[in-house]
Amino acid sequence: MDCPNCGVYNPEGRQVCWRCDHELPKPEEPKKQGADAARRRRQMWILVGVILLIWVLLTWLLPQLLSGGPALTP
């Protein structure tokens, strides 16, 4: 990146300018935040899946099990 003070080029990873010792701005790390957001989104979908599974069990499977087999056939 270029030094904000004197404008000379500095290689990535340097904390101060090699020419004027001006402190260089730290490079942003959007990758880490993106991975965090992706993990949170995945956890949310897993939670939605579990809730859906419980809902199916409670509304459809459980009454069939409690009635002792398929309730529709006489």
Ligand SMILES: [Zn+2]
């Ligand atoms: Zn500089």
